[in-house]
Amino acid sequence: MAGLLLVYSGIRNGAAMSAYGSAVTCRSPSDALTGEQCIYTGPATVMGSTRQTKLSVDLVFSELPGRSFTAQFATDREPPQASQSTGSRVTAQLWNSQVTKFADVGTVDDPDYFARNNLVPGIIFALVSLLAAWWGIRFVRIAWRTPGRQSVAG
Numbered sequence: 001m002a003g004l005l006l007v008y009s010g011i012r013n014g015a016a017m018s019a020y021g022s023a024v025t026c027r028s029p030s031d032a033l034t035g036e037q038c039i040y041t042g043p044a045t046v047m048g049s050t051r052q053t054k055l056s057v058d059l060v061f062s063e064l065p066g067r068s069f070t071a072q073f074a075t076d077r078e079p080p081q082a083s084q085s086t087g088s089r090v091t092a093q094l095w096n097s098q099v100t101k102f103a104d105v106g107t108v109d110d111p112d113y114f115a116r117n118n119l120v121p122g123i124i125f126a127l128v129s130l131l132a133a134w135w136g137i138r139f140v141r142i143a144w145r146t147p148g149r150q151s152v153a154g
Contacts, residue, residue, distance in 0.1 A: 020095060020111035029063040032094040039100070044069075044092040049084045057084055057102060059092060071099040071107045079103040 019036040026038035040061075047058040047068060055073045071092070073079065083090045083103040093101035098109040106112055 020100070023095060029061060029094070033064075033067075033097050036096045038095075040094045041091060041101075042094075044090055044102075046084065046086055046088040046090065048086050054108070055084070059090075059099070059102070061092065061094065064094075069094070069099050071102045072109075073102075073105065073107055077105060079105040 020039075023037060023039045026032045026040040029040045029042060031038050032040035040063075042061055042063055044059040044061045047060060049055065049057045054075060055078050057071045057073075057079075058068055059071060060068050069092075079090075079102055082088065090103040092099055092103070099107050100110040100112075101107065
């Protein structure tokens with residue numbers, strides 16, 4: 001099961017990285033809300049920030065009124081403290097309705113930071129798991145058929 005999850009993750013991450021890498025600049029900010037074809041970069045205002053395990057920053061883009069977004073960051077990759085304050089104006093990047101960069105720092109939704117090597121280990125792990133399951137089933141069937149095993153019937 002874990003091998004299949006790694007394979008799925010590898011395929012999904014590969015597709016996202018490819019789409020992000022080939023995206024062009026959006027003609028209008030709202031185009032970044034409708035798909036993966038383009039990236040919008042523009043001014044945003046911080047509405048607030050919170051920290052539980054990860055830092056989360058709520059923001060609005062000045063050219064997308066009425067829409068708010070949340071950017072989350074890995075604990076080892078956070079924007080400068082001054083950019084997190086309520087009311088701060090920063091440059092942010094929007095792709096596929098997600099904030100991918102905030103104050104020049106990649107968020108958890110930035111495909112540049114996705115795991116790049118899940119596919120091959122996933123395939124190997126899935127094949128080894130299938131082989132182990134096959135071997136285990138054969139072992140149980142042989143043990144079940146072996147004469148001389150004791151019955152539990154009373």
